[in-house]
Amino acid sequence: SQTIHQWPATLVQPVGSPLSLECTVEGTSNPNLYWYRQAAGRGLQLLFYSVGIGQISSEVPQNLSASRPQDRQFILSSKKLLLSDSGFYLCAWSPGSNTEAFFGQGTRLTVV
Amino acid sequence: AQKVTQAQTEISVVEKEDVTLDCVYETRDTTYYLFWYKQPPSGELVFLIRRNSFDEQNEISGRYSWNFQKSTSSFNFTITASQVVDSAVYFCALSPYNTNAGKSTFGDGTTLTVKP
Numbered sequence: 001s002q003t004i005h006q007w008p009a010t011l012v013q014p015v016g017s018p019l020s021l022e023c024t025v026e027g028t029s030n031p032n033l034y035w036y037r038q039a040a041g042r043g044l045q046l047l048f049y050s051v052g053i054g055q056i057s058s059e060v061p062q063n064l065s066a067s068r069p070q071d072r073q074f075i076l077s078s079k080k081l082l083l084s085d086s087g088f089y090l091c092a093w094s095p096g097s098n099t100e101a102f103f104g105q106g107t108r109l110t111v112v
Numbered sequence: 113a114q115k116v117t118q119a120q121t122e123i124s125v126v127e128k129e130d131v132t133l134d135c136v137y138e139t140r141d142t143t144y145y146l147f148w149y150k151q152p153p154s155g156e157l158v159f160l161i162r163r164n165s166f167d168e169q170n171e172i173s174g175r176y177s178w179n180f181q182k183s184t185s186s187f188n189f190t191i192t193a194s195q196v197v198d199s200a201v202y203f204c205a206l207s208p209y210n211t212n213a214g215k216s217t218f219g220d221g222t223t224l225t226v227k228p
Contacts, residue, residue: 046215090157100147101157103158106155
């Protein structure tokens with residue numbers, strides 16, 4: 001069966017520090033991968049998605065970037081965090097079009 | 113542009129009550145998918161159901177049922193005989209047909225609290 005791992009679960013980082021969140025999927029090949037951010041009390045905002053290695057699409061301009069160095073690995077990064085980057089970040093995967101997405105357990109990022 | 117509206121921000125019920133979570137959507141696409149996800153306190157979203165726009169049959173799964181009405185652009189979710197474990201945030205989502213479902217547009221969610 002397929003599983004998705006996302007870490008760390010919680011992170012407290014100072015303003016201006018770098019960020020690296022990692023997500024890996026097991027049990028499938030060539031998944032579509034996604035990074036979402038969830039602000040408190042709000043829905044999910046799609047940040048990035050990837051349909052293959054090295055292919056990244058950004059949905060909203062921001063202080064973050066994403067990379068997909070391997071088929072089942074998706075990384076969310078920032079060179080310098082802002083206070084506004086605080087939030088709950090969720091990684092997800094889907095087998096392809098017309099299917100539901102499966103989510104990781106999320107990372108709660110607090111920028112102080 | 114797509115939009116999903118979950119007008120109920122928070123709902124509180126007592127265990128064993130029935131509760132309906134509303135979802136209204138807007139899209140110009142003629143074919144699309146609708147989803148419901150559950151987000152328990154642990155944080156991860158759990159997929160509950162997918163419904164395509166050309167199948168308006170209602171669906172029942174145990175205590176859960178979904179009412180899709182294309183004429184009113186609604187996809188409501190009912191929990192019968194609610195339980196404390198049903199307490200969570202529930203999200204409705206919409207995605208165009210033949211697109212990456214992970215690119216869905218999500219509503220802001222409804223927080224359901226079931227009290228014992």
